[in-house]
Amino acid sequence: MRRLSSSFPSREAIALLTMAPVLGGCSRAPLQDILGSFFPSWMLCAFIGTIAAALLRALLGAADIQQSVPLPMLTYIAFATGVTFIVWLFVFGH
Secondary structure: OOOOOOOOOOHHHHHHHHHHHHHOOOOOOOEEEEOOEEEEHHHHHHHHHHHHHHHHHHHHHHOOOHHHOOOHHHHHHHHHHHHHHHHHHHHHOO
16 A cells, blocks of 8 residues: 655544644533542532432422422422532532
């Protein structure tokens, strides 16, 4: 098989030129120092969202209206996800 001239960029050069614009935005990882250990910020937001969904379930149970929630598992997951994104936006959004 015939080799192309040396002026043609190699696969590695093409990969580097393709990935450079995508990786240019990675300045640092958003980490939080909790008791001397670093946790990703998304994990902290997901924990807050999960706690908020558990509190919502407890409040609905205390008000005795939990049986009227349509698709409870999907509803609580959607609520936890929404709270997670809101916390991320307001606390860690730039």
